[in-house]
Every structure is written in structure tokens, then in C-alpha cells.
Amino acid sequence: MNLRLSLASVAALTSVNAAFAADAIVIAEPEPVEYVRVCDAFGAGFFYIPGTETCLKLDGYVRMQIGARGGASYSGGTYAGDYAEGWRFTTRARLNLDARSETELGTLRGFMRIQADATNNADAAYGMDQAMVQLGGFYVGYTESAFVAPWALPGIARFGILHTDDGGQHASQQRQQIGYAYTGPNGLFGSITLENDQNEGKGYMPDVVGVAGISQGWGGVWGKVAYDESAGEYAVLGAAQYNVPGFAGSSLRLGMFYASGVNMYALDMPVSGGGSSEAGTVEWSVAGSYLHKINAQWSATVGGQYFKEFSGDKAYLVQGAVVWLPVTNFEVRLEGSYASEENLRGGRKDDTWSGLLRFTRYF
Template sequence: MNLRLSLATVAALTSVNAAFAADAIVIAEPEPVEYVRVCDAFGAGFFYIPGTETCLKFDGYVRMQIGARGGSDYDAGVYDGDYVEGWRFTTRARLNVDTRSETEMGTLRGFMRIQADATSNADASYGMDQAMVQLGGFYVGYTDSAFGAPWALPGMVRFGILHTDDGGQYASQQRQQIGYAFNGANGLFGSITLENDENEGEGYMPDVVGVAGISQGWGGVWGKAAYDESAEEYAVLGAAQYNIPGFAGSSLRLGLFYASGVSMYALDMPVSGGGSSDEGTVEWSVAASYLHKINAQWSATVGGQYFEEFSGDNAYMVQAAVVWLPVTNFEVRAEGFYASEENLVGGEDDDTWSGFLRFTRYF
């Protein structure tokens, strides 16, 4: 009897102690953690901003360039009061921020580019290089002129005809703008853009640029037309790209420029430049370029452009480049440029040359 009573007492005490122990230990519920989700709706690199349906992407590059420049116009070692004959070092840092989300009116996009260039042994100041807002096909903001690099259209129609980084002469500039872009499933594309001319001419009238073309597996054909309201002059471009069968990444480009007079969209002569009068402004120009993709690491390109000035002078330029990609997202580029320009007044042709070796880390 005593044994049974002792066992019952021990069991009761054990239960009481266990209850007290359970009450003393409080285990908190884990808080929910929202991990970053990959957004594959807009291509590689996008992820969802936590708590939203907005996709975000950061990319850009850091590069360092060693360049040199010279020619017959270098007098006492100085060219245009800026370049000294010899080495020229430039380092650039660029950050792109791209946000996108789907709405009932199409994709809503916000894009900005922050960039700085160090051209001396001093810190460079960062600034806004581009900033754009787009809803569906409608866009507004500050970016490259649509005559040089139309916003939201295929890559082949952006920048110059030549495959080099410089791209040849193509009236490059950046402008405030409002526009609409169309990209069809069959490869047809086009845009119409109103560009700010800073109240020159009729104060409320902008400059106008139209682009149209087709892009398919074999290549593409496109045209651009621009009207400078203040100068009351226009410029046009017709171009084509042919992708070489059996050589993925290799292509041939041809292009023809024409300008009715001096305007923001006319080309400058490659040596004298200027473009503020008939001297230095190109009436028409033809360009051709070939890019050959040797393998996954190596490619090379060569191209040329011929110019006819309004005042009667003519000029030509050639550009060539070799690109090496030793590892993913790292590029080594060597590029060279030479231009010669007829000088009817001086009687001797003027020329200029330049080249650079560039190291770029993309991300």
C-alpha cells in the first residue's frame, strides 16, 4: 500500500513540474519573411520590389579608356583648345535603374541613368544622363534624339550606321521629348517624337522626328525623317542591315543621309566640324559597315563614311575595331579612326586620327 502511494505521489509531482516548465518556456511564432522574387516578365536581371508587383533592374558598367589623337590641324600641340597631342585617359561609371509593371493600359516603365566621366586627376561629378517615363507606347522625358537613337525601338536603328562604338557621324544629341512608339508582332515598328528646341523659332512649336521600319531574322530596313522647326530645314536617313547566314552575330549595314540645309539634324564634317553654316555642314553622306563575329570571345568590324559638304568640300572617314571578351561581362576593345577632308580654300587636305584601348566591366 505504501509502495502504491509513493508511486502515485511521484507521478503527481512530475506532472506538476512538467506543467510549470511548459508555462515558463514561451516560443515566439516566426515572423513571415518575404524573399526577393525573380521577375522574368521583362527579361533577365529583374526582380520584384518586396510588397509590390513592380519589377526592378540595376545594370550599368565601369570602364577605363586610354586614348590618343592627332592630325594636320594640331598646331603647337593643341587641337581646338582642348586636346593635346598625346595620351588621354578617361574613366566612366554608369548606373541604369529600370522599373516596370503591367497595367490595363500596357507596361508602365520608369528609367534613369546616372553617369560620371573623370577626364583628369580629380573626382568626377555624377549627373542625370537620361530619365524617361513610358506607359504603353507613350513616352516622355530626356534621352537621345529620336533621329540618332529612337527610344523603345529595336537596337539596330539606334545610333550610327557603323558597327564601331563611335558609330560614325549621325547627328548625336540628347533632348527633352514627348513621343509614341509602336512595335508589332510581325517586326514592324515606328515612332513619332516631338523634341524641345528651347523656344527657338516659333516658341510653342517643337522639332518633329518620325521613324519607321521592319526588323526580322534576316535583318531590317528603316528610315528616319526630322524637321528642325526653327531652321525650317529637314534631314532624312535610309538604312538596312543584313544578317550574314551561317555566321551568327555577323552583319552588314548600309545607310544614306541627306539634309536640306543647316539644322540640328544635319551631320558635321568629320574634321572641320562646326555645322553652323554651309562650311562644316554635310548635305549628303553614305556609310557602310561590316561586323564579323569570329567566335564567342572575338569579333572585328570595319566601316567607312563619305561626306559632301554644302560648300562643295568632301571628306571620308574609316573606323575599325577589335573586341575581346575573355570572360563573361568583361570587354577589351581596341578602336581606331581616321578622317581626311578636302580644303578648297587652303588647297591642302586636312586630316585627323584617333584611337583608344578600353577595358569595361558590365553588370
Template sequence: MNIKSLLLGSAAALVAVTGARAADAIVIAEPEPVEYVRVCDAYGAGFFYIPGTETCLKFDGYVRMQVNTNENGYSIGGIATDDEDFDGFEEGWQFNTRARLNVDARSDTEWGTLRGFLRIQADALTNADAAYGMDQAIVQLGGFYVGYTESAFAAPWGLPGISRFGIIPTDGGGVYAYQQRQQIGYTFSGGNGLFGSIVLEDDVATGEGYMPDVVGVLGISQGWGGVWGKVAYDESAEAWAGLIGMQYNIPNMAGSNIRLGAFYASDPNSYALNLPVSGGPAGAPGNNFVEWSVAGAYTHAFNAQWSATIGGQYFEAFDGDNAWLVQGAVVWVPVTNFEVRLEGTYAEEDFGPVTDDTWNGFLRFTRYF
């Protein structure tokens, strides 16, 4: 073998080995791009896109603990029964802790916004396990919605910057026929602040045939405040009820306002205001349906941390009996999303043979998120 042959053979062997090693080399895959959660600002603060979709999701709610006190026992709408042995008030007070979680999913479609809303709530009135479950759930497409939520007669949907129920903007809200119902409805709003809805509500299969109860809402909301009216027809009772309300925002006093309203019912029905009867079973609804009622309230915002509300309501029952209440609240917000609320009610009732007066109130600590 000559030198030339040796060199050519060595070069060929080197190429073969190098090629084999190149074929066997470990290739490290490029990392998949990370899809960070994106903020969705189409529906207000708190929404974000579910990764990989165009659906916006929001979680919010609160955790709160409340200490109730009551002169006579249990109360409905600020007017108490005469039962001093109601469970939880033997010591003169009652603790109530609540947790609420709202889940709101929305996306745009050619038919309008598609929405799914769920409210889960748990309450602990004693040291036993809390009662919990689905409290509300609705599906909405554009203005059309179906599901289980507050009756449109009580709900503040569309009202001018109002998140609380009733004419009196306290947490108790006076008396305003609060109830939750299965319902099918359509809501609309205009660029000039006009809003309204028409709603069919389940009357729990009472009455004739398949006819539901019907609620209509119409109002206007602008910078100065708003005016609204509601009419409800109870098919089972073949009677109707209505309310009108207004809010005036005081100029140069942000957060301060005056609210006035009136209720009327043609006959006792599901939408008529209903007061308890003194001396009746604790917590039982009364049989004093209200023919008419008037209410008014003033809210004053001292600054960003402190505000106070004072309001009153008068009731005239179908049988001529009457009642009235005064309700007030002081609210302190020391830091964002933390509220301390002190609220109380004094009421006097004249139902049948019994004339009674009572008071109740609570101190509440709430962390919103």
C-alpha cells in the same frame, strides 16, 4: 489532522504551484517566414521582384578605362581639329575612365508596362575628381514615355539586334547627329517585326511659340535583318532631315552582317550632320552642315571571342566642301562580360581653304554587369 486531510491539502497545493508555473512559462514566437528574392523573367534576364511588391527591378552598367590617341588633338565624329595643345593630349594620349549604372523598374498594369529608367554616369578625364550625375531618366507606360534620353533620330531603339548608334556599328559610329533631349513620345511594335515611334523633342525654347521639334521612326526587324527610316523636323530652323538604313544578317555566320545607310538635310538644322572645321577652336562644333552623306560597314564574327568591323562614310556639305572617313574596330571577349576593344579612325576633310587629314583611336577595357 488525519492522513486523508493531509493528502488532499498537498494535492491542492501541488496543483496550484503547477498552474502558476504553467502561466509563467516563456513562449517562444515562431520566426517570421523569410521572403527570398524572386527572379522576374517577364522582362528579360537580370530582373528580380522587389520583396513585398510586384515591381521588377534590374541593375546593370559597366566600368571601363580607355586610352585615346590622336594625331592632331580633339576629334568630333572621327574628324579632328588642328589644335595640338588641347588639354589632355600634350603627351600624345589621354586617359578616360567611366562608370555607368542603369536602374530599370517595371511592373504590369491594365494600361501596359509601367517603367522607370535612370542612368547615372561618371567620367574622369584627368586625375582630378570625376564629373558625375544623372545622364538619362525616363518614365514609360505602355508605349507612351517622357523624360531625358537620346534623341529618337539617333537612338537605335527597335532596330534589329543593334545596340550601337550610327550606320557604322563601331563605338564611334561615324557621324550621325548624336544628341540627348527632353522629349515626349509614343513607341509601338507589331508581331511581324514592324516598329515605329512619334516623338516631340524640346528645342530649348527657340523658334516660334511652343512648337517642339518632331521625329518619326518606322521600320521592320526580322531574322534576315531590318530596314528603317527616320524623319525629323526642326521647328526653329524650319528645316528637316532624314535617314534610311538597312542591315543584312549573313546566313550561317552568326554575328556577321552588312549595314548601309544615307542621310539628307533640307537645310542646316539640329538634325543635320555637322562636321568640325580644321584650324578652329579645339572641341568646337563646326559650321559645315552636311547636305547628304552615305555610309556602309561590314562586321565579321570569327567566333564567340573575336569580331571585327570596317566601315566608311562620305559627306557633302551645303557649301560644296566634302570629307570622308574610314573607321575600324577589333573586339576580343576573353570571358563573359569583359571586352577589349581596339578602334581607330582615319579621316580627310576639304573645308574652305584647308585640306587636312587626321587619325585617332583608342584601346578600351570594359567590364559589363
């Protein structure tokens, strides 16, 4: 009797201890992990920031460029000197961050570009090259002037007339700005932008840039007008692109610039430059360019631009490039430029040339 009672007691205690032991080693279920999800609402490359409805895209490139340039000045057919000549090595790293989300007022966007250029054998300092905030069609921030590359509008209206990377002469500059962009049916687009006139503390009136155009499958037509409030002068650009049927990616461009006087949106002469006075500032210019897409890997372009200066000097510029894409996201570009300028005041003719070989890895 006592033996059976003892065995029963031991069994009971063993069961209780086992129960306590089992309770002691129970591990809580881990919280579910939210993996990165693809966001296809804004195109390829966007993903949702975990825990939010904001889509983020990171892209950019790394490139190395070997450049060279030279030139000469002639007076009465006699060689008078030369420009600085020699090799120029430049390596650039660029990172773009583009955050977007949908709201009841339209797409909310924040864009930032960080960039550095190493032009010698020393580390390059990174800096903010662009930064923009956009809600619907309204935008504010720092980027290229709308007369050069209007924000939030089709790429057809961006930069110069020539198809080369340099793009010919096109009053390149970046500015603080406030604007509104519109893209409508049938490829219609336009924007109005107020730009900082770089005379802070000397009045409250900004410069004004307006852009309007149409972009369709056959090509497009666009125009830009900019008013420099400080100078009281304006500049106008009109251009068109025709996409060649049967040659996908091939196109022909024509354009014209005009300036009423010396201002921030007028073009500089291609050799002498320095458009702070009528000497070196272009009154009008015409340009044309053709890009031929040979196949998926090869393309070539050639173009030219003619200039008439306010003081009477004339000049022309020729640019060309060959581009090779041996694999996806890797580009090899060979580009060259030649400019000749007739200097009536100095009684001489100046010319300059430049070229580059560039290797770029996009991501």
C-alpha cells in the same frame, strides 16, 4: 494525514508555478520572410521588389579607356600645323535602373541612368544621364534624340551606320521628348516624337522626328525623318542591315543621310565640325560597315563614310575595331579612326586620327 496534505499542496503549487513559467517563455512565431523572387516576364536580370508586383533590373558597366589623337593641316603640300596630341585617360561608371509592371493600359516602365566620367586625376561628379517614363507605347523624358536612337524600338535602328562604338557621324544629341512607339507583327516598328528645340521661351512648336522600319532574322530596313522647327529645315536617314548567312552575329550595313539645310539634325564634318553654318554642315553623306563575328570571343569591324558639305568641301572617315571577350561580361576593345577633309575655302587639306584601348566590365 497532515503530511499527505502538505505534500499534495506542494505538488499543486509546483504544477501551477510550472504552468506560469511555461507561459512566460513562449516566443511568438516570426513573420514569414519574403525573399527576392526572379521576374522573368521582362527578360533576364529582373526581380520583384519585395512586397510589390514591380520588377526591377539593375545593370551597367565600369570601364577605363586609354585614348590618343592627332592630325595635321597641309596647304599646297606644305605642313601647316597640328592638332592637340597626347594621351587621354577616361574612366566611366554607369548604373541603369529599369522598373516595370503590367497594367490594364500596358507595361508601366520607369528608366533612369546615372553616370560619371573621370577625365583627369580628380573625382568625377555623378549625374542623371537619362530618365524616361513609359506606359504602353506612350513615353516621356530625357534620352537620345529619336533621330539618333529612338526610344523603345529595336536596337537595329539605334545610333550610326558604322558598327564601331563611335558609330561614325550621326548627329549625336540628347533631348527632352514626348512620343509614341509601336512594335507590331512581322518585325514592324515605328515611332513619332516631339522633341524640345532648345529655344525655350521663344515659341511653343517642338521639333518632330518620325521613325519606321522592319527588323527580321535576315536583317532590317529603317528610315528616319526629323524637322527642326526653329531652322525650318529637315534631315533624313535611310539604312539597311543584312545578316550574313552562316556567320551568326556578322552583318553588313549601308546608309545615307541628307539635310535640306543647316539644322540640329544635320551632320557635322568629321574634321572641322561646327555645323552652325553651311561651313561645317554636311548636305549629304553615305556610309557602309561590315562586322564579322570570328568566334564567341573575337569580332572585328571596318567601315567608312563619305561627306559632302553645303559649301562644297568633301571629306571621308574610316573606322575599325577589334573586340575580345576573354570571359563573360569582360570586353577589351581596340578601336581607331581616320578622317580627311578637303577645305576649298582655305585651300588646304586637314586630317585627324584617333584611337582607343578600352577595358569594360559589364554587369
